[in-house]
Amino acid sequence: MSLIQVKNLTFAYDGSYDNIFEDVSFQLDTDWKLGFTGRNGRGKTTFLNLLLGKYEYRGHISASVSFEYFPFPVANPEDLTLFVMEGIVPEAAEWQIKRELSLLKVSEDALYRPFESLSNGEQTKVLLAALFLKENSFLLIDEPTNHLDVHARKLVSDYLRSKRGFILVSHDRAFLDNCIDHVLSINRADIDIQKGNFSDWQENKRREDDFELAENDKLKKDIKRLSEAAKRTSDWSDAVEKTKNGTRVGGLRPDKGYIGHKAAKMMKRSKATEHRQQAAIDERAGLLKNIESAESLKLAQLPYHQDRLVELAGVSIFYGEKTVCGNVAFAVERGERIALSGPNGSGKSSILKLICGEDLTYTGTLRKGSQLKISYVSQDTSHLRGNLSDYAAAHGIDESLFKAILRKLDFARVQFEKDISSYSGGQKKKVLIARSLCEPAHLYVWDEPLNFIDVLSRMQIEDLLLEHAPTILFVEHDSEFCRRIATKVVEL
Template sequence: MALVSLQQVSLAFGGRPLLDEVNLQLEPGERICLLGRNGEGKSTLLRLLNGEVEADGGEIVRQKGLRCACLEQEVPAELRGTVYQVAAGGPGPVDSLHLEKVLSRLDLPAEQEFGSLSGGLKRRVLLARALAGDPELLLLDEPTNHLDIAAITRMEEILLNFPGALLFVTHDRQLVRRLATRIIELDRGRLTSWPGDYDNYLRRRDERLAAEQSGQAKFDRKLAEEEAWIRQGIKARRTRNQGRVEALRKMRRDRAARREQSGRVKMQIQDGTRSGRLVAEAKELSFTYGAEPVISGLTTTIMRGDKVGIIGPNGVGKSTLLRLLLGQLAPTAGHLRLGVNLEICYFDQQREQLDPARTVADNLAEGRDTVLINGQSRHVLGYLKDFLFTPERARSPVAILSGGEKNRLLLARLFTRPCNVLVMDEPTNDLDVETLELLEELLLDFKGTLLLVSHDRAFLDNVVTSTLVFEGQGRVVEYAGGYQDWLRQRAAAEAAGKNTEPAASTRAGERGNAAPAATGEKERQPAGLSFTEKHELAELPAKLEALEAEQEELSAALAEPDFYRRPAEEITDHQQRLQALQEKLEAAYQRWEELEEKAQAD
């Protein structure tokens, strides 16, 4: 027997219904993922299943005595007391022994005050609160928001072993792949069910949407033909078939009732001027807060075009590392060298750049009517429409926006500024999967440098080329590739009985910066730099910048349409100079790497 059954259920809050005569059955032991775009009504459906709102029509049948618990997307502001008291204060009776086991499995400090916790820890307490009553049906709304990767994987294991039924809303695609036994999608007020895994859902959904578009195009062609027929002259109307007229009227009603899929976010990153090849070079960089090392002895080089992910537990110092690498925070020890022509744009996970009292449009454009996008002036309302803000919503205060809308506004604001270094601190929270995938495509095509803090494992795997990972006591280790690559490299190092140094597999190692791999014999180190070589190394960055600037100037001249109207000798001279510059650059970079390698012995 189903735990909950929805039969022809409808619900609307003015306007078109969020739920339009939907049917759904939740069976014991199922793990169902609910997907849909932001604003489609996913959270409302969870509240309906939890009995917090009533349907406008249809029937909801619940198993008698059903124990149901819900993890909301936002932390309730009124919660007070210790972690234990908050976790024990959920619906239904709580067994103290069971509660203690839940707190232990979620690694929660029972006696600490709830109000003193970070956002991620508060979410874990709320999950403990939901699990404490041993529910038969568990409803989770974006359970991974504000959790670090370690907490997400711990939660995955708990949910995989949860004996009851589970219905969850998430943007975390890896969580969906790991947990879901069935996927349901809420789209334009209708629910569709997709048995099987996430990738099967994607394939079959695309097939359904293609078939829907084809059917609608065929319908619209037929409607256009019938409209042309009805408008024919007097002679044709005398022989008009009344049944055909009625069929046309029905087609008009069907077309008027059609709900188009909500718009797709349109985003583009404005490329700034080209930065120098070197973006940031850190040597033995350290930062200590009080007696505790936050970052200890980090050596890394970030070059133009690198896409670097930063992984670590909540509160470990990821934002501090970003500030150090950007030169916004002075290190306790070590040295940082920044490249030239850096144009930095920063996405802030705390949304502190947004003024909740001002409207969406004012937060974007500071009271102006237009914004400049890739050299073209655009009206604020038109630009915000690309990010799915209606004119009415654009004039609303930021305080009433959902989490997903606030993140879309931050992205809209971020992309009004040209940049060549993009810094994103947890950009994926509250975004729907389709917007996430579009953001991934943009970042992959971005020609500048990306520094990305994220707990979204799939997002890291799809975007970054290397990772900086906090591995305890301030130690930050660099690995090639994304999240899964880090896991494989760390596991291989541990299996080989070594420290978890990435050795030659790291991006830094490929440039000759990594420590040599541990072996039974002491590896021969190159001799240190001579005085002349040290001077040469110090002068090389400026020389490289000058060569690159000249190269760009010549390349720009060659790209001009009128250039090839010049005399043949001048064209040949330019081409030869460009080729010579390329050879000089390659030789200079090779020399730089040689000197950097020798400098490691100093």
């Protein structure tokens, strides 16, 4: 066991006028299985890169271990998988490599195929196995689930649970719950570390937020009551003071000394009340700094004149001579929320693209309702660049509504001035979802919409879909999201 010490860390990117981290301090144990959470753009990947020494910063980071980052690039993907792994961990024996791959249910013959011929899920498992063969290293695992289907996620989560000594960035709640024993959270105002899994952290966060909201409400009432009391006492003091120079009562002059003493006593009481009021104001200022806003979202669903929007009968899709999927048959009825499920490579994305009108080679029958308007969110965000205003104009959506949705998804106004290409992976995905929510549509087709998106935003999107109940066909490997949202599952 050893410690990673972070002291007074401050960092901002060159040319940026807002700090990602400002004077933060904490320490980590290298034996922990640490889940790393926080809303998109808060600096999770940036912090991992700071540990790797990629950027200059103010403050101090010390550790007695080396760091290894996942995912890492493969220089020669055309090489056999065995050679790729030996290049990453030359000290590992072949039997050790086979042992790790067997734990991840990767067949031994994958070692003797070109790395680039493996599926995205297989590549993820191979690189994770190589990562854990490195000795005396603390592992930085950044979003390993984005190319894994539900079954593979469970497999990888079980594998990580058997290991120790890593930071895991993931927004999949079930995945995190299964394999971590501590949580590192980047909050709005600070960084917090707690023992337990993600659900433990989330419950503690809910209780803390509820307590602070109740305290804030109580202090608001106290401040109002004290303010009114201070004003009454001050008014009484002024009124008593005026009687010092009043007329004779029964031929007697007012006792100025007594009246002055009484006025001073009332003024002192007024000052004491004001001090209590200020203390309550100061106490209230210390609350709510980490309360995350999660305003409700809306979408522009259009009513459709038929019950059935889309129907596939015996559809098979081909890329060249390769059959991507065969004999697919299902229908999309108005109001249904259909999860398209199946292992990686089973043709889920191809089905979505075909429905959206992409020119693919296929056999069978595809029927779409007349005048059907579809809003599509793709997996890919690599094409996003330029500013948000131009993006909104190019897609014919209302810029004010588009930016209002992004604000609700935790975009700071300063992000609106930046080029979209500089956004984090989660922020880019939010751009696609916000655009889709602005588009009037009869059917929403979303392909892995939650990749990179933080947990709180996932919950906002879940609440939106449950409240407005749009007709939606989606592919998503977050099991909790599918459990809450899908009214029907189509398995490929």
